[in-house]
Amino acid sequence: MRAVITGVGHFVPDRKLTNEDLEQMVDTSDEWITTRTGIKERRILEKDKPTSYMAVEAAKGILEQKNVSADELDLIIIATSTPDTYIPSTAARVQNKLDAGNCWGFDLSGGCTGFVYALATGTQFVESGRHQKVMVIGADKMSAFLNYEDRNTCIIFGDGAGAVLLEPSETGDTGIEDFILHLDGSGYEHLYTPAGGSLWPTSYETVEKKMHYIQQDGRTVFKHAVKGMADVSSRLMKKNNLTNKDIKFLIPHQANLRIIDAVAKKLDLAPEQVIINIQDYGNTTSATIPLAMSEAYQKRMMTPGDWIILTGFGAGFAWGSLLLKWTID
Numbered sequence: 001m002r003a004v005i006t007g008v009g010h011f012v013p014d015r016k017l018t019n020e021d022l023e024q025m026v027d028t029s030d031e032w033i034t035t036r037t038g039i040k041e042r043r044i045l046e047k048d049k050p051t052s053y054m055a056v057e058a059a060k061g062i063l064e065q066k067n068v069s070a071d072e073l074d075l076i077i078i079a080t081s082t083p084d085t086y087i088p089s090t091a092a093r094v095q096n097k098l099d100a101g102n103c104w105g106f107d108l109s110g111g112c113t114g115f116v117y118a119l120a121t122g123t124q125f126v127e128s129g130r131h132q133k134v135m136v137i138g139a140d141k142m143s144a145f146l147n148y149e150d151r152n153t154c155i156i157f158g159d160g161a162g163a164v165l166l167e168p169s170e171t172g173d174t175g176i177e178d179f180i181l182h183l184d185g186s187g188y189e190h191l192y193t194p195a196g197g198s199l200w201p202t203s204y205e206t207v208e209k210k211m212h213y214i215q216q217d218g219r220t221v222f223k224h225a226v227k228g229m230a231d232v233s234s235r236l237m238k239k240n241n242l243t244n245k246d247i248k249f250l251i252p253h254q255a256n257l258r259i260i261d262a263v264a265k266k267l268d269l270a271p272e273q274v275i276i277n278i279q280d281y282g283n284t285t286s287a288t289i290p291l292a293m294s295e296a297y298q299k300r301m302m303t304p305g306d307w308i309i310l311t312g313f314g315a316g317f318a319w320g321s322l323l324l325k326w327t328i329d
């Protein structure tokens with residue numbers, strides 16, 4: 001049994017935060033942000049709405065498109081680093097809001113590689129024959145964990161969600177082909193939110209020291225991201241007897257345009273083989289890959305049979321690539 005993506009969708013909030021807006025908030029410039037990251041604007045969700053709001057909207061879009069009832073879902077996996085609450089899971093709130101009466105679900109914490117991890121996980125339940133319809137969602141409300149006085153982080157991230165529906169393949173010869181995933185926790189302090197968990201429970205001190213905001217050592221993350229995504233994608237191609245010429249699209253995690261360009265160069269891919277939308281949304285963490293895939297699909301860029309590689313790198317460090325053959329007409 002093979003698992004195939006049969007539906008794809010996304011949701012982004014309406015409100016835009018532009019580089020010009022950020023110039024008013026921290027010591028930065030449109031020129032610096034554009035040349036160092038490629039980002040022009042990001043989307044920000046309303047304060048009173050949580051991550052699950054975006055996840056539900058992305059999933060609903062697919063259910064409507066496919067004329068599938070939420071009751072038919074067997075499993076909902078939410079890749080997120082910004083859950084609505086620690087207890088219960090964001091998946092529980094999404095299940096409730098979708099009114100998906102016959103499923104189970106869970107959150108998966110894989111940082112910016114969360115969606116790739118979640119897609120690999122969902123694939124197992126379809127390939128085993130246990131489930132027929134698995135909704136895999138990447139959603140993050142990064143704005144809830146950003147210090148808008150820290151120019152090192154607040155210019156990079158944005159809010160959004162993307163989702164795919166996984167089902168068994170009717171023909172058996174298309175779908176999620178292979179993946180290689182990695183985790184190296186020795187890099188955890190280079191990109192993390194120190195407090196709020198059991199390591200640093202919330203206290204006056206953690207709030208005063210701004211320990212609930214995302215912190216990162218950008219240069220170190222940058223270096224590891226380029227090497228990680230390029231190496232693992234290259235190994236995945238070799239393992240499957242494919243070359244750069246066989247790949248229709250690389251859909252990389254959108255963290256920094258310079259990272260994406262460096263990965264594409266290492267893999268010897270032409271610009272038209274790489275899907276990029278970082279200019280419009282910044283880094284939406286677990287959402288970048290399904291969001292880019294959904295936009296490309298809406299533009300009718302893929303045709304059935306195309307080889308596509310998804311690749312991600314992020315907090316952990318967690319990274320990996322997934323090879324799939326496109327199925328949707």
Ligand code: COA
Nearest residue numbers: 028029032036112151152155218219221222255256313314
């Ligand atoms: N505006 C203006 N100047 C800024 C700035 C900003 N928003 N942020 C940092 N700077 C300054 C720094 O203070 C530094 O000044 P100094 O030389 O006087 O010390 C200078 O710009 C260069 O900083 P540096 O950190 O070396 O810049 P960089 O080229 O590495 O770009 C990142 C910084 C964060 C954009 C880049 O490292 C990056 O994208 N890293 C990956 C991070 C990421 O994507 N993480 C998410 C998960 S994958």
